[in-house]
Amino acid sequence: MVPAQWYLLLAAGIFCIGLFGVLTRNDALYFLMSVELMMNAANINFVAFSLYYGDLTGQVFALFVIALAAAEVAIGIGIILVLYRNFGDIDVTVPTEMRW
């Protein structure tokens, strides 16, 4: 059996890729995809620990997160559409009205 820390290392790697995407990209679609990556990194953790402890709760939780991610994408796409309609672009650095 693959030891648990490998899973954790994989999850941490995927999470960092997602984080890197959020921090460096300006495109809202990249944002969406990066957030998806970070969530799936969390899912890997859930499933890995579930396997490690022999407890199904983690896997059930992963299913919930997948459902949540689907909902999040629906809202995210909606936001991107509104963004495009109002600013003619989906660059997240353009709308800066909500500042001091």
Next chain:
Amino acid sequence: MVDAFAYVPAVVLLPFFSFLVALGAGKYLPKGGAFGGVAATAGSFLLSLWVAATVAGGRAYNETLYTWAAGDQFELTFGALIDPLSALMLVIVTLVALLVHVFSLGYMNDEGETGLPRYYAGLGLFTASMLGFVVADNLLMAFMFFELVGLCSYLLIGFHFREPGPPSAAKKAFLVTRFGDYFFLVGVVAVFATFGTAAFAGEGSFPALAEAALAGSGDVWTPGGLGVETWFTVVGLLVLGGVVGKSAQFPLHTWLPDAMEGPTPVSALIHAATMVAAGVYLVARMYGFYALTPTTLAVIAFIGGFTALFAATMGVVKDELKQVLAYSTISQYGYMMLALGAGGYVAAVFHLTTHAFFKALLFLGAGSVIIAMHHNEDMWDMGGLKAKMPVTYYTFLAGSLALAGIFPFAGFWSKDEVLYEALVHGLNEPLLLGGYVMGLLAVPVTAFYTFRMVFLTFHGEPRSATARDPEPVRWNVKGPLTVLGSLAVVTGFINMVPVQKVLGLEGIDYLHRWLDNEWGGIDGLSSHHYADLGPYSSGYIGGGEVPTVLVGAAVSLGLALAGLGLAWRLYNVASPTEHTAKLGGIKDVLYNNYYLDELQVWIAYRTEDVAGGADTFDQGIIDGVVNGVSSVSLLGGNRVRRIQTGLVTQYATMLTLGLIALLVVLGVNGGWFL
């Protein structure tokens, strides 16, 4: 059994409600809310009579009703103190206020004045604050209502605020009395610091503690190891500052003649029952304290005597009806102060009572004349009004005879007693004797200017078209005049001390017995007790009490008649001339009030730098500290808010950095890196 004392707060609150009603709904009520005021003061008057009757039934009342701040050292409270003095004063104030309200119907409503709700609201609040002051059971409460009285006088004197004169007169009244009140406030704080209480009556009251401290028992705080008696004198003089301002004593009397700019009924209220009376009443209220310090008493007596003479001389040359009355008020309050300083507690209260009635009468009579003359107050345009307005004439005459101190009108009895007290106590006290001599000299002057006024106004030939055809006045003017006219004649009979002493009758000095707690009262607040505390011994001339009484009365009556006779000779002719013009330069000095107004303005300009410095200190240091504190927050906020850039990536960066920082801290604490 319903207890009258339970309704003491209602006496104060009824006029206050009329103030609220007139203020809030006066526009929608008939007569601008006048009936609310009349009903409220009538109610207060009836309640006051009931309270007075209960006191006469042998009871008194001294209760704390509400504690609004409590500390370790002392408590700040509202309470009511009903003893013979305050019961008497309640009746006087409510009666005069009631009559003034009724009179206002004629003077304000019938004359088509505008802004009546404001006027009746002012009257209601004025009455309520004075009543609150009268029932106050401690010095701080008295001070608060004292200030309210000052505020109301400001509002009412400046009633006709669209004309130039009244607002300026109102400001002057406010500032001058405030100058005195400043010392009063320091005095109140000093009383708290010294005694830890400001209660007027009872075991732990400050007059009782002061008495104990002077007797050597008890422990009071004095600043810097000052002698107890010296310190009490200082405190007494500080409180006296407020009294001098409100009761218009020299040198803070200058606001009062200008206050004539207010509507005439307001003048009647200010002079007879409320504002000016407040000062004298305050000294009477804490007389147990003043009686302990001979220096303060001597100062009071001397200021009083001097003011009596000083103001009377100015009244001689004035041309306007109300101006003459204004100076007579200052002068008469001088007499009351003289009596208080001379140890004549009862005499002062007696003169306060009679003066309240005859001065309210004279002012309302003057108001009636002013209505008739279409608001022309110059006496040289009047004359011959006697036949046209008999009710006003005869009541005004009664008031004038009382003011001049002619036997047997009210003023004779009270003024005679004031002078008698000053004489018998002053034979061994030079300062007091000085006050007595000045008071005595003021008697003929008073009689002269009073009857100069009467003759110029009512006798002789009419000197203008208005005087030939004056406007008639209605019942609401004549009614109050009649009531007060009767009182001006008979009030003196409540205290016929000379008659008692000469004829040897016992017990007709009702006011003496009343104030001596003979029917009921509070221990330590009786005239007897005050006499025991006081520093004076009595001396007599001509070998005894009876000759002294007779000589004193005869001299003052003779002088009054002399003044009256002179006025009769000079002014009771068909067309009098301005005899005062023959005085030349002296007349100018008198007419310009000894140039005291100019002097005060001059002092104000000389001290501009002090005021400027105080202003700089206030704006720069006091406000500077406050502004400095707030500017630190403002500046910090300005800097910190810049992190809200609106760029979502930066927010994400900050979140990440925060998370990393948190992890590092946890890691270091948890020992991961070791």
